[in-house]
């Protein structure tokens with residue numbers, strides 16, 4: 212069931228065409244991640260969906276409602292993670308949650324939210340003495356205080372250390388478990404791959420591709436990189452390289468000393484041929500690996516830009 216539908220959104224700031232044409236639909240209960248290079252239009256898109264910025268054209272439907280007619284109702288259905296700078300520094304975690312809860316006619320018990328964001332023990336800690344990770348968790352808590360259907364998290368893990376980042380992943384997965392829809396942006400590829408049901412890649416204000424991480428990776432060329440090295444050293448590697456030239460399953464070969472790398476659309480078959488030859492010659496191989504494609508390869512293939520991490 213669709214909970215969010217975005218159709219042909221456009222937004223310009225003077226000469227800057229931040230969002231050219233963005234359309235997508237999000238299903239209930241999914242983690243939907245928007246990724247893209249710097250300035251691709253991700254934040255502008257989120258701000259339009261969140262009702263903070265009016266689009267120049269296009270439509271946004273949240274659970275069948277539109278901002279122009281049902282703004283009050285939409286506000287009860289969405290939760291937006293505030294910038295951690297918007298938290299009240301002198302208030303405790305619990306006081307911040309109480310305050311935000313008072314803005315809504317209906318809210319989730321503060322106790323429950325503290326548990327979900329793993330701040331029960333720190334409920335009486337003031338924001339100003341919290342770590343970056345604790346502040347981000349509190350910001351996510353504020354986004355869920357009105358028990359919304361859709362939760363927007365704009366780069367919730369940027370600048371956090373790996374452990375703090377993982378703690379945030381746990382919260383996202385818990386939200387998914389209880390049936391919430393999460394719209395996420397991130398600059399971390401591993402995060403997008405791990406958390407998302409579907410990933411939408413935007414570039415220059417347009418959707419360039421949208422699918423599950425697995426399907427996106429599967430759409431790339433089936434060529435795989437196979438690496439190995441030879442215990443007998445460079446000579447054995449050179450002789451194997453020579454023997455494999457012209458094998459139809461092997462598209463390309465590169466050698467550096469005792470290390471050999473090859474590219475093949477049928478890596479298992481290529482390895483079978485290669486190992487047949489090395490066995491015959493009495494060469495011993497080690498560090499054999501087939502590199503799998505990742506979301507990072509998808510990103511580079513679709514945007515032509517390196518991923519920044």
Ligand SMILES: Nc1ncnc2c1ncn2[C@@H]1O[C@H](COP(=O)(O)OP(=O)(O)OP(=O)(O)O)[C@@H](O)[C@H]1O
Nearest residue numbers: 224227228229247248249250251252253254255256
């Ligand atoms: N209020 C504004 N006034 C003028 N230009 C803006 C404004 N907000 C965004 N832009 C411009 O619109 C483009 C898209 O910006 P946006 O912040 O949506 O990109 P983003 O994909 O979120 O980028 P990042 O990954 O760097 O956060 C950029 O060129 C940006 O400079």
